[in-house]
Structures are given as C-alpha cells and as structure tokens.
Amino acid sequence: VSGKTNSGNFFEDFKLGQKIQHATPRTVTLGDVALYNGLFGSRFAVQSADTFAQRIGYPRSPIDDLLVFHMVFGKTVPDISLNAVANLGYADFRFLKAVYPGDTLNAASEVIGLKENSNGKTGIVYVRSRGFDQTGATVLDYARWVMVRKRDEKAPAPGEHVPELPKVVDPAQLGAACPSLDAKTYDTELAGSPHRFGNYAKGDKIDHVVGMTVEDAEHMIATRLYQNTARVHFDHFTESKGRFGGRLIYGGHAISLARALSFNGLGNAFHIAAINGGRHVAPLTAGLTVFAWSEVLDAADVPGRSDVGALRLRTVATKDKPCDDFPYKIGNEYDPAVILDLDYWVLMPR
Template sequence: MKTNSGRFFEDYTVGQVIAHAVPRTLSGGERALYHALYPARHALYSSDEFAESCGLAAAPMDDLIAFHTVFGKTVPDISLNAIANLGYAEGRFLKPVFAGDTLRSVSEVIGLKQNSNGKSGVVWVRTKGINQHGETVLEYVRWVMVRKANLDAPAPDTVIPKLSDVVDPSTLAVPEGLEFLRYDFTAAGEEHRLADYEIGEKIDHVDGVTIEDAEHMMATRLWQNTAKVHFDRTNRPDGQRLIYGGHVISLARALSFNGLANAQMIAAINAGAHANPCFAGDTVRAWSEVLDKAETRAPGVGTMRLRLVAVKHGAPDFALKGDDGKYHPDVLLDLDYWVFMPL
C-alpha cells in the first residue's frame, strides 16, 4: 500500500520520535490570508514600522501562524485517526518567525494510556517547530484520543507524563531586541498597559463572528491539516464537519483585541482545552480573565497571564463550568496563556 491511512493507537510507543513532512516556507501570503480569515490587528504583527520601534527587525508572523503551521505538519502522523484533540500544556514560543523562514515539525511520544473500552487510547506528544537554521521556534505538549485499528492489540504500559500547570514566567523567551520604551499606544489602538489590569479582572471582548464552513476549510487547508473530521461530512454520524480547534483559538485571540490590544505577543501556552465541539453556523464570542502579571528583563516589557474563553451563540456571561465541574455546553475553548505587553 502506497497511501497513508495514518497511525492508530497501537502504532505508538513511548520514546518514539516522528519527523513530520513537509517543510513549509512562510511568506507574506500566509500573513494576508490569516488577517483575512480572522479580525487580527495587533500592531506588532501588522506593521514593520511599529515592530522596528519595538526593537525588532520587522513585523514577525502572528505567533499562531507558526503554531498552526507546526501543528498541521503533525496531523498525518498523530491525529489523522483521532477522536478528539484533548488538551495542550507547556507551550513555549521561543523565537519569532518572519516571512521567508522555513518550518518543520518533530514530535516525541511521551505518554500512552489505553481507554477502558479497549477501542481507543490517549497519546501524549511533545512537538517542536524548527526553522531553517535548526533553531526551535516553538514547542508544546498535546494529547489526543486515537482509535485502535486492531482491537485485539495488547494495551501498552500506562505512562502519563507529569506536566507543569504553568510555564514559569522567569523562563519566558523574550525576543532578542524587544523593548517597549518607545511604544506608540495610539498606533496600537488602546491606551491600557500592564499596570492598568488587575488580577481577577474579567474582560468581555464584546464582538462576535459567525463561523462559515468555507472559511474554516480554507483555514484548515492553509495549515495543511488533513484531519478527516474537518473536511469529510461522512466521517461523523451527525454529518457535520467539525471546526478545527485552532480556528477557534485564532478567532478568539483576534476578538480579544477589543480590550487587550496591547497584548502584543504570545509568550507561552500553559494549558488549553477544546471544551465542546464547534460547527458552522455557531457565533463565537470571547472573554478573558487576568490570572497573573510579572515583569521581564526586557526594557518596558511585562507579561500577563490570561485565561481566554470562547463561547458560542449568546453574549458571554463569564460562565465557565457548572457545579458538576463540567464545562458549560456553550463554552468552546478554555486557553491559559502568557502574553508580552508594555508595563
């Protein structure tokens, strides 16, 4: 057989290293399409002049462009036969990615646990995105539930990796040269700096966007994500195409501009969960909660830890989980992450 039907749960072993095809050189085209697909308008990603005033050589790609590109490479080897993408941890954005950079992905299997039904199991992988210079630009852990093809295959020894709840802010990789001493708040779109936010504060980002199948599938193809559930309506009993979770992440992050316009760069992803499925026709809104704040070694640059929550349909009322500890059925995304912003 020359075609690739993807790996199943029984095909993984702890310590296995998978080099993913195909390397991808990014250009201004990816930036333009990203800004067309989402209401993305953070100034540092949008303007070379603004980025240069902040000490960078040019405007980098949106951090989530790099994330989606690296993630998409892993799908044929990790999640082609996945039932669900369950979560993220220990995500670190280590170097900005610029137009002209070429990215490739490598993953290591760090955990396995067969489910009690014997039909599937959970696979933990640590994925690295590597540029043309051999430098790791980002890394993250994710875990997915994957089907078994051979139900008689023996269960592997259970290995559940111990993961940090939060990336230590003192270890965040501040881009070389980044400084916010000459930061132009007017050009950025809002006057709010790190000192203006209080821990525990919640921000309703107000705006909403209704998801369309065509835009979702264009985005998923842009990242070369081949997961069947996103394209093939016969792959689900309900006949619906599941919206790629990364599409919801980017949409929520873009919506957060209204209230967090100066949260310029993503520094780390502490944790993330796709709480409920999203489908075409759902209207996505977002709210954020300030979880922590810290300074960095870079002049004028602080970091803020945020919980970004995407919900569907009605206006967000800051509901997250019920008394039973389960996510509210309208919650789509619960993302805990660090950003860089002016002090």
C-alpha cells in the same frame, strides 16, 4: 490495488520514546499572513505594520504566533492524530523564536506518554512536538495529548506512562521569541489601546464584545493553509452523517478567533509567549457565532526584563452566546455554550 496511502498511526503503533520527523516543510510567506488576516481580522500592531515592529526593536513584523502554531500543528496531524477521537489538551507550550516571512518551518515529535483506556478501544498518546525553522532552531515546543483509536482492539497496549507536565509555564521561561524592546517607543495610540501591563490586575474580567460567525469556506481555507489533513474538517458527505451532523471546525480556528476578538480589551497583548493549558470544550460547526471573554489570572514580571510584563489569561470562547455575563462553568460543568478554555501567557509593554 496499491497500499501507498497514509492511514495514520493507531494507538498500538506508537512506542514510548519514538521520534517522528513530520512531513512537508513549509515556507511561510506574506501571502499566508494576508490570508490569515483576512480570515481572523487580527489588529495587533506589531504583526500588522513593519514600521511599528521596527520602531520597538523587531527587524520587521513577525508571523502571528498562532499562525506559527497552526503550521506546526498541521504537520503533526498525519502522524499523530489522523485516527484521533479527541484532542485532549496542551501543556508546557512555549514560543521560542520569532518567525518571519520567508522562514521555512518543519516539525518533529517524540512520544512521551501512552495510556490505554479501560475500554480497550482507544488510548491516550502524549507527544512533545517541536517546530523548527530553516536554521534548525526551535521556534515552538509543546506537549499535547490526544485520544487515538486502536486498529485492533486485541493488540496489546504499547506501553503505559503518563508524563508529568507543568500546570503553568514559569515566567522565567517566557519571552525567548520576543526581542528586547524599547517600550518607550511603543505607541499606544497607534496600537489602539491605552492600557499597558501596569493597567491590568489579577481578577480583571474583559468581555471582548464582538461576535464572529464562521462559514465553512473560511475554516476549510484556514485549515488547508496549514496543511492540516484531518478529514473531519473537509468532507461534508461523510460528516453530515457523522457525530456532529456536519464538518467539525478545527479547534485551532476557535483559538485564532478568540485571540483576534481579544484585541478589544487587550490591544497591547502583542505576543503569546506560552500556553499553560487548553481545552476544546465543545465542537464548533459552521454558521455559529463565536464570542469571547478573558480573565487575568496573574500578572508577573519576566525575570531579567524591564521592557515587558506577562499577563496570565484565561480566554473563554462561546458559540451563539454573548459574553457580557462571562459564561464559564455551572458547578463543575462547563456552560453548554463554552467551546474553548485557554490558559496562556501574553507579553505586554510596561
């Protein structure tokens, strides 16, 4: 019997400052884009039509920001979260360079924090993960923390350090992945929404109206496309006896669904520039229908740019609950229908 399989890292395997080059570089292609479109039905014009993208200043349609994220995230799974109990959060998450079809992505992480839980069975691992293109340029940079099992409960904690992470990405840091646009050439009729940056104000709430049911075939195709290997998403035989009674849908799937649904009300929010924080509040399984609503948390200038403004949004996704009454929290607790609470910056043409 050979010990050549990857059983992933357990909590005690991590070291503060450890750097990990993740496996499987991946050339992102128009084929990936088509499949992503088929799975989520995104309609943002910049990503949909080369002509639209070129007219405002892109060389061609860029890869959807979240597809870039999923590809980078997927690479980190075998090293970071194969033995994770829960994906706890994201912070300081910035898209730094546009990715185009034909670019090849790879990823690396650094362990920036470790904290054993008081039960001695698990610990929290904080990593800063980065995605790179074939030139070595960073396309995505984010901090993430996950709760990881220990292999041996008696093993000493590998260190203790909780990093300080910003609650909000500073608007001055936004827009590196977005070329300087000629906002006058941004055709809102073709884009499908008349509302530009100036039409939104802090406190606006938008119900995205339409619901989207998820099938097992869909989330598995998506998650495999990203080469994400977390077995909980794929193995009905085991998971049907597990804590969710079936395959758990990759949390990023809900993010992409919510983003696609958000077109209805945010049609010109063509670029996710940063994620301030995100929480997968509750698990999602197949057969359930995802709805979403958003609130404008802030509207900010991007220093040095007159072409675009930044909206800070909270997008909340629910399962089997339409969002016309903006379900969020009941007291300090989330509404039981809420599955995702995402705080992020989008760019909109002025």
